[in-house]
Amino acid sequence: xxxxRPTVGDPIPNWEMAEVSETRMQLLAAILRDPNPIHWDRDxxxxxxxxxxLINQGPxxxxxxxxxxxxxxxxxxxxxxRVRFTSNVFDGESLTAGGEVTGIRSVDGETLIDxxxxxxxxxxxxxxxxxxxxxxxxxxxxxxxxxxxxxxxDGSE
Amino acid sequence: MSAVEPVTLEEMQxxxxxxxxxxxxxxxxxxxxxxxxxxxxxxxxxGRIHPIGLFHVPxxxxxxxxxxxxxxxxxxxxxxxxxxEYEWVLHGDVxxxxxxxxxxxxxxxxxxxxxxxxxxxxxxxxxDMAERASGEPIATVxxxxxxxxxxx
Numbered sequence: 001x002x003x004x005r006p007t008v009g010d011p012i013p014n015w016e017m018a019e020v021s022e023t024r025m026q027l028l029a030a031i032l033r034d035p036n037p038i039h040w041d042r043d044x045x046x047x048x049x050x051x052x053x054l055i056n057q058g059p060x061x062x063x064x065x066x067x068x069x070x071x072x073x074x075x076x077x078x079x080x081x082r083v084r085f086t087s088n089v090f091d092g093e094s095l096t097a098g099g100e101v102t103g104i105r106s107v108d109g110e111t112l113i114d115x116x117x118x119x120x121x122x123x124x125x126x127x128x129x130x131x132x133x134x135x136x137x138x139x140x141x142x143x144x145x146x147x148x149x150x151x152x153x154d155g156s157e
Numbered sequence: 158m159s160a161v162e163p164v165t166l167e168e169m170q171x172x173x174x175x176x177x178x179x180x181x182x183x184x185x186x187x188x189x190x191x192x193x194x195x196x197x198x199x200x201x202x203x204g205r206i207h208p209i210g211l212f213h214v215p216x217x218x219x220x221x222x223x224x225x226x227x228x229x230x231x232x233x234x235x236x237x238x239x240x241x242e243y244e245w246v247l248h249g250d251v252x253x254x255x256x257x258x259x260x261x262x263x264x265x266x267x268x269x270x271x272x273x274x275x276x277x278x279x280x281x282x283x284x285d286m287a288e289r290a291s292g293e294p295i296a297t298v299x300x301x302x303x304x305x306x307x308x309x
Contacts, residue, residue, distance in 0.1 A: 024194070024196075027195055031213070048236075060196055063208075063209040064196060067196055070198075076205055078208055079247055080244070081208070081243075081245045082242065082245075083243050084242050
């Protein structure tokens with residue numbers, strides 16, 4: 001698949017997470033061997049005065065933004081990413097990841113696209129903000145993800 | 158947290174230049190499959206690891222556990238640690254089944270004051286990930302963590 005080269009101001013197509021799932025939080029906690037109960041024990045979250053909903057891991061939130069970039073620019077296109085966490089994400093939320101092209105450079109014959117990136121809650125607040133650089137190379141754009149899987153709460157198609 | 162020994166900025170800044178013990182890492186296909194599952198993406202056929210692996214793979218192999226890093230940075234509790242900023246620079250493809258060597262060091266410490274959390278130390282460290290077979294750099298990960306100080 002070949003897409004026209006972007007221009008400054010172009011939006012990065014949104015990537016949607018329909019519902020942040022408890023199961024995926026538990027899965028990442030197991031992969032990371034992360035003992036922090038805020039990702040898997042509602043009573044513990046409650047005891048800390050944070051409500052009854054589990055808190056999504058920061059890496060997962062950044063992962064949604066990366067998904068938006070890779071869906072758009074292709075697998076292997078990410079060259080640099082810098083992010084800050086601006087608010088917590090809770091299970092059951094729906095989120096949107098995206099951004100905008102802020103610059104285009106050519107370095108050693110390679111086209112580099114600079115972008116602002118963000119992850120938004122459904123009320124428009126940001127959960128993640130930052131900047132990224134991707135390469136624009138049509139060779140990378142051969143493995144388009146399957147949209148049917150994107151953001152489904154349990155990964156089912 | 159009144160029993161916590163106060164730490165001076167000078168003590169914290171003495172961390173700058175301190176190197177991590179280092180170690181090695183490898184991500185197998187099953188782990189990459191699960192990483193993609195966590196973020197709701199389909200596993201690509203080309204063996205590329207989802208970039209969110211850059212959060213934990215270098216840290217898991219840096220030679221210190223999270224608890225040890227917290228102790229070195231004089232965290233007052235687990236709750237007194239916050240994620241600040243993360244920066245990844247990819248120099249090459251991060252692939253399944255490849256052995257990587259991880260090295261790292263603390264690069265800066267600043268003390269700041271926030272409206273909601275009060276005084277905190279902003280500690281930044283860099284981890285470099287290189288392919289063991291070739292020695293080629295693959296990724297540089299720069300993490301900034303915030304350590305909230307309740308004791309002046």
